[in-house]
Amino acid sequence: xxxxxxxxxxxxxxxxxxxxxxxxxxxxxxxxxxxxxxxxxxxxxxxxxxxxxxxxxxxxxxxxxxxxxxxxxxxxxxxxxxxxxxxxxxxxxxxxxxxxxxxxxxxxxxxxxxxxxxxxxxxxxxxxxxxxxxxxxxxxxxxxxxxxxxxxxxxxxxxxxxxxxxxxxxxxxxxxxxxxxxxxxxxxxxxxxxxxxxxxxxxxxxxxxxxxxxxxxxxxxxxxxxxxxxxxxxxxxxxxxxxxxxxxxxxxxxxxxxxxxxxxxxxxxxxxxxxxxxxxxxxxxxxxxxxxxxxxxxxxxxxxxxxxxxxxxxxxxxxxxxxxxxxxxxxxxxxxxxxxxxxxxxxxxxxxxxxxxxxxxxxxxxxxxxxxxxxxxxxxxxxxxxxx
Amino acid sequence: xxxxxxxxxxxxxxxxxxxxxxxxxxxxxxxxxxxxxxxxxxxxxxxxxxxxxxxxxxxxxxxxxxxxxxxxxxxxxxxxxxxxxxxxxxxxxxxxxxxxxxxxxxxxxxxxxxxxxxxxxxxxxxxxxxxxxxxxxxxxxxxxxxxxxxxxxxxxxxxxxxxxxxxxxxxxxxxxxxxxxxxxxxxxxxxxxxxxxxxxxxxxxxxxxxxxxxxxxxxxxxxxxxxxxxxxxxxxxxxxxxxxxxxxx
Numbered sequence: 001x002x003x004x005x006x007x008x009x010x011x012x013x014x015x016x017x018x019x020x021x022x023x024x025x026x027x028x029x030x031x032x033x034x035x036x037x038x039x040x041x042x043x044x045x046x047x048x049x050x051x052x053x054x055x056x057x058x059x060x061x062x063x064x065x066x067x068x069x070x071x072x073x074x075x076x077x078x079x080x081x082x083x084x085x086x087x088x089x090x091x092x093x094x095x096x097x098x099x100x101x102x103x104x105x106x107x108x109x110x111x112x113x114x115x116x117x118x119x120x121x122x123x124x125x126x127x128x129x130x131x132x133x134x135x136x137x138x139x140x141x142x143x144x145x146x147x148x149x150x151x152x153x154x155x156x157x158x159x160x161x162x163x164x165x166x167x168x169x170x171x172x173x174x175x176x177x178x179x180x181x182x183x184x185x186x187x188x189x190x191x192x193x194x195x196x197x198x199x200x201x202x203x204x205x206x207x208x209x210x211x212x213x214x215x216x217x218x219x220x221x222x223x224x225x226x227x228x229x230x231x232x233x234x235x236x237x238x239x240x241x242x243x244x245x246x247x248x249x250x251x252x253x254x255x256x257x258x259x260x261x262x263x264x265x266x267x268x269x270x271x272x273x274x275x276x277x278x279x280x281x282x283x284x285x286x287x288x289x290x291x292x293x294x295x296x297x298x299x300x301x302x303x304x305x306x307x308x309x310x311x312x313x314x315x316x317x318x319x320x321x322x323x324x325x326x327x328x329x330x331x332x333x334x335x336x337x338x339x340x341x342x343x344x345x346x347x348x349x350x351x352x353x354x355x356x357x358x359x360x361x362x363x364x365x366x367x368x369x370x371x372x373x374x375x376x377x378x379x380x381x382x383x384x385x386x387x388x
Numbered sequence: 389x390x391x392x393x394x395x396x397x398x399x400x401x402x403x404x405x406x407x408x409x410x411x412x413x414x415x416x417x418x419x420x421x422x423x424x425x426x427x428x429x430x431x432x433x434x435x436x437x438x439x440x441x442x443x444x445x446x447x448x449x450x451x452x453x454x455x456x457x458x459x460x461x462x463x464x465x466x467x468x469x470x471x472x473x474x475x476x477x478x479x480x481x482x483x484x485x486x487x488x489x490x491x492x493x494x495x496x497x498x499x500x501x502x503x504x505x506x507x508x509x510x511x512x513x514x515x516x517x518x519x520x521x522x523x524x525x526x527x528x529x530x531x532x533x534x535x536x537x538x539x540x541x542x543x544x545x546x547x548x549x550x551x552x553x554x555x556x557x558x559x560x561x562x563x564x565x566x567x568x569x570x571x572x573x574x575x576x577x578x579x580x581x582x583x584x585x586x587x588x589x590x591x592x593x594x595x596x597x598x599x600x601x602x603x604x605x606x607x608x609x610x611x612x613x614x615x616x617x618x619x620x621x622x623x624x625x626x627x628x629x630x631x632x633x634x635x636x637x
Contacts, residue, residue: 002497002498002500005494005497005498006498009486009490009494012486012490013483013485013486014485016485016526017485211481211483211484212477212479212480212481213480213481213482213483215442215447215477215480216475216476216477216480216495216539216542216543217498218447219445219446219447219470219473219475219477220470220495220498220499220546221467221468221470221471221499221500221546222470222498222499223467384447384448384449387442387447387448388399
């Protein structure tokens, strides 16, 4: 049971290291979910227009169209007078959009001609385009009202002009951006697991070589497999802790997600996150093994950081690949660590069926790879070259 | 008690291809170090001192030849050899985020001492090596002398019969060196076998009962200080050393 001595020493040693603790307890579990989740909430909010929100609109020459102004006012828009040069003000970003009622507006309206209006918008500015879309949507609604009145005035049923009745129905369970949000959970979990064990794995293997404490350690009456297992165990604890903390913080984060943005199908309640955690948990063993084995190859912390930094791309790869390609979950891909968890976790969050066979294969494949990597690490430590 | 018989070790140069000629690090090393004595392994840098000690500490396997520590063969009885042996490698690092006591007790626990035994042994070593003033301080800012003492205490944690120190006085100031010499002498006096490598003549002549001069991977001469002087016909160890490795002084 000497591997426990190694394990507890490494845990105690690394709990005293600010960098390790920061990445294990703060970066993965708290900062990453906040940054990623926050930016996604932000961008979704920017896309969707809230017509109930009261806002102001700068109007030039609004006095000449009092009915339109009343209509805007009744649709939660407060009209304010325009500055001297509304075009410039919009370009500079002083005001989001400006509406200009042309001098010939009233005359044209009375004559039954198209009445000219100009909306100044800066399409380089997301807030400006969003405001403009709201204004134009309202103006079109106003136009339809007048159209209907004119037709009725001439004794024509306005419905004559409604040739098609198109209704658009989104059949996906998740609504817009649902898959992106669903893939956020495996992404966050995997990244925080990697970050959680990253510095501890480097410190206990490459770091030990670098500060020349490995040689006296290896000369002790102690099996080298026990040594590797102890270091693996310590890494495992940190990775597991990161995984648990991230699950908890994701649970709380999604409590703040507006449900209408999330769409009906997405589910981030307690049991769902718990199930996701269980399905992801074999990765704790796998990621710890990858970290220990790769840094056992390296001679210094710097070298280890370089290798592992490149390796960090791999856990991110499924996230980006699955954004572009829909890979049907097949039996073969369930055997690949990380790929399988990505797909399974996404399905769990989306409320899709996750066949027991798929979960079993995912667990088996991941643990198998973890075991092989661990054997490799023990072999690396048994070579003379570990001291060179 | 250390007995080395015709140890040989060659390495392929790191970075060179597989076909490159291996470098002979140690080619013919035989000597004996007895209990109750300090034996010095004296040789210039690159002579093969560290490789020899590593083979004796079972960290590196010799290509040919054998050695035994207190009767246990370094090839077949690895764990028994390590139990007998306290090894302090060249520039051995200690854990900067652990205190002196934690550094020592980690090794004691790894060697199988019980929790209770470990605490007692650690107190003993702190006392023996005079480390009371920094026993509970973290090692991050320790001086070289303090670090060496912690590393030595660590090597002694499991009460080994045989002790091997690779250039322990490296980086120590005068008082540090004197203090360490005293400790080494005491250890030998209490019956331990101490093997001590160095490239510094005065140190070896001041401390060692028995000297093995190593040069170019082979033992040039191994005898007591007086024996070496007599065999080389030189009065000064430095001259004797130069003659022993085949040069004319």
